[in-house]
Amino acid sequence: MNLEEKVGQLFVVRCPREDAVQDVKKYHLGGYTLYAVDFEGKTPEEVRNDIRSYQDNADIPLFIAADEEGGKVVRISKFAQFRSEPFKSPSELYREGGIERIAEDAKEKSGFLLGYGINLNYAPVCDMATDPDNFIYHRTLGLDAEKTAEYAKAVVKVMNECRMLSAVKHFPGYGDNVDTHTLVARDGRSMDEFMNRDLLPFIGAFEVGAPIVMIAHNIVECMDPSCPASLSPSVHRFLRDKLHFENVIMTDSLDMNAITLYTGDRAAAVGAIMSGNDLLCCGTYKHQIPAVIDAVKKGEISEERIDESLGKILQLKIDFGIID
Numbered sequence: 551m552n553l554e555e556k557v558g559q560l561f562v563v564r565c566p567r568e569d570a571v572q573d574v575k576k577y578h579l580g581g582y583t584l585y586a587v588d589f590e591g592k593t594p595e596e597v598r599n600d601i602r603s604y605q606d607n608a609d610i611p612l613f614i615a616a617d618e619e620g621g622k623v624v625r626i627s628k629f630a631q632f633r634s635e636p637f638k639s640p641s642e643l644y645r646e647g648g649i650e651r652i653a654e655d656a657k658e659k660s661g662f663l664l665g666y667g668i669n670l671n672y673a674p675v676c677d678m679a680t681d682p683d684n685f686i687y688h689r690t691l692g693l694d695a696e697k698t699a700e701y702a703k704a705v706v707k708v709m710n711e712c713r714m715l716s717a718v719k720h721f722p723g724y725g726d727n728v729d730t731h732t733l734v735a736r737d738g739r740s741m742d743e744f745m746n747r748d749l750l751p752f753i754g755a756f757e758v759g760a761p762i763v764m765i766a767h768n769i770v771e772c773m774d775p776s777c778p779a780s781l782s783p784s785v786h787r788f789l790r791d792k793l794h795f796e797n798v799i800m801t802d803s804l805d806m807n808a809i810t811l812y813t814g815d816r817a818a819a820v821g822a823i824m825s826g827n828d829l830l831c832c833g834t835y836k837h838q839i840p841a842v843i844d845a846v847k848k849g850e851i852s853e854e855r856i857d858e859s860l861g862k863i864l865q866l867k868i869d870f871g872i873i874d
Contacts, residue, residue, distance in 0.1 A: 551860075553843060553846060553847075553853065553856070554578055554843060555578040555609070556853075556856050556857065556860050557578075557839055557842050557843050557846070557856060558577045558578025558579050558580060558839060559578065559579075559580040559610060559860055559863055559864070560580060560823070560828065560829060560830055560842070560856070560859055560860065560863065561577070561579055561580050561581075561819075561829075561830050561832065561835050561838070561839060562579075562580050562581035562582065562583055562613045562615055562670075562800075562829055562830070562831055563579060563581070563582060563583065563831070563832055563833060563835040564582075564583050564585065564803075564805075564832070564833035565582040565583060565584050565585075565588055565604075567587075570582070570600075570604060571603050571604060571607050572607075573835075574604050574607045574608050574612065575607055575608075575609070577835060577836070577839050578609065578610075579608070579612065579835070580610075580612065580613055580829065580863060581612045581613025581614060581615055581670065582604060582612060582613070582614055582615070583615045583616065583617075583672075583831065584614065584615065584616045584625060584626075584668065585616075585617075585625055586625045586626075586628065586629075588600070588625075589625065589626045589629055589632065590629060592631075593631060594631060594632060594666070597626075597632075597666055598666055598667060601614055601666060601667035601668070602667065605667065610864070610867070610873065611867060611872045611873055612872075613669060613670045613715070613867070613872070614667055614668045614669055614670065615668065615669075615670035615671070615672060615715075615717075616663065616668050616670075616671060616672070617671075617672045617673070618637060618659060618663060618668075618671050618672075618673065619637075619639075619640075619672070619673045619674070619675055619689055620636070620637035620638050620639050620640060620643070620655065620659070620673075621636075621637070621638060621639020621640070621641070621642065621688065621689065622639065622688050622689055623689055624636045624637055626663075626666070626668075627662070632666075633662065637655065637659055638655065639688065639689070640652060640674070640675070640690070640691045640692075640701060641688075641690070641691055641692040641693075643655050644691060644692075644693070644697075644701070649700055649701060649704050652701055652704055652705060653704045653705070653707075653708050656674075656704070656705045656708040656709055656712075657708050657711075657712060659671070660708065660709055660712035660714035661712065663714060664712070664713075664714060669714065669715055669870065669872055670714075670715040670716075670717065670762075671709070671714060671715070671716060671717070672717045672719060672764065673705070673716060673717070673718075673719075674701065674702055674705040674706065674716065674718060674719075674755075675689045675690055675691075675719060675720075676698065676702045676718050676719065676720075676721075676723065676751035676752050676755060677689070677690050677719070677720055677723050677724040677725070677748075677751075678690060678691075678694075678695060678698055678723060678725065678747065678748055678751070679692075679724065679725060679726050680726060681726045684724075684726045686720075686724045695746070695747045695748070695750040695751065696750065698750070698751040699750045699751045699753070699754035699755075700754070701751070702718060702751040702752070702754050702755040703754040703755060703757065703758045706718065706755045706758050706759065706760045707758045707759075710758070710759055710761070713870050713871050714870075715761050715762060715866065715870050716755075716760060716761060716762065717761075717762040717763070717764045717800055718751075718752060718755040718760045718762070718763050718764065719763070719764035719766070719802070720764055720765070720766035720768075720802060721752055721763050721764065721765050721766060721779070721789065722744055722748055722749055722752070722766070722770055722773070722779065722785070723744065723747075723748030723749065723751075723752070723766075724766060724768065725737060725739065725748060735767070735768040735769065736768070736769045736771065737768045737769065737770045737771060738771050739770075739771075739772065740772055741772040741773075744770075744772065749793070752793070753793060756793060756794075756795050759797075760795075760797065761797050761798060761866050761869070761870070762797060762798045762799075762800050762829065762866070763789070763795060763797070763798075763799055763800065764800045764801070764802055764831075765779050765780040765785065765786075765789075765799060765800065765801055765802060765827065766778075766779050766780065766802060767779065767780050767802055767806055767809055770782075770785065773785045773788055778809060780801045780802060780804075780809065780822065780825070780827070781809070781818070781821045781822060781825050782825055783824075783825050783826055785825075786799060786825055786826030786827070787826070789826075790826070797862065797866070798828045798829050798859075798862050798863060798866055799826060799827050799828050799829070800827065800828065800829040800830070800831060801822050801827050801829070801830050801831050801832075802831060803831050803832060803833070804818040804819060804822060804830060804831065804832040804834070804838065805832050805833050805834055817837065817838050817841030817842070817845075818832070818838065819832065819838035819839070819841060819842050820841055820842055820845045820850065820851065823842060823845075823851055823855065823856070823859070824850070824851060824855075827859075828858075828859035828862050828863060829859070829863060
């Protein structure tokens, strides 16, 4: 693989409204993320054909991803032509039948998504929040750390068995912070609070083989007081060295205001790779990918660093049957 091909594999990007098939080849993309707009007004067969066309034009098979958490965040099941009702939230499922009901839902959801060619679900949400008015609260299980860890383990285990990739999120845990889609969140909680509470669901998910962890954009002061977690080498070292996570580390969207406000004109993807991320989520790939290639050519990022992430990504694609 040449440098351009290697760098492209590190990006799973928002599927564009135009030139989606052409851009798979042009940028050697690692994957596409689909949103509600990619399903609205389409038939199930049209969606399957769209995804098939992306895969047919990829030299290396793509991650095809979606946020299908259940409840408040559903991208495909919200439309009646795909499912008679949207997938339910974790908290509603738990009230219906505990962890067993959640595991049943994870199995059904995995089969449902795989049936359309979607092989990566940005779930489960491992965050914990106690304030019902907080933006993340209704996407969480809404219970204590031990129950949330049990939930995370059950969902990841089922998804692994179904060969559906999970991305546990948003490490190291939002808590009751502001929405980083629009604001920079600063989290002043202690390391003890994280270790005894927010990190437990992630640790549980890691124990059963979570393939991907998605990093939040919060500034977590006890880990790095000056930099968003997603761009912090300290947070990534903590994840690797302290929690012994060996699989793929993924950014939340690099287009969120919490990142664009912090990075200014600098290409966020360059900082994200230098910080230790393997897989980069963004919509601005036409700017970000050339910036990373340029940074490698200038010696700011070593090609060995690219190869390190590439190896993890390709291994996941092999392990989950994306690459035969």
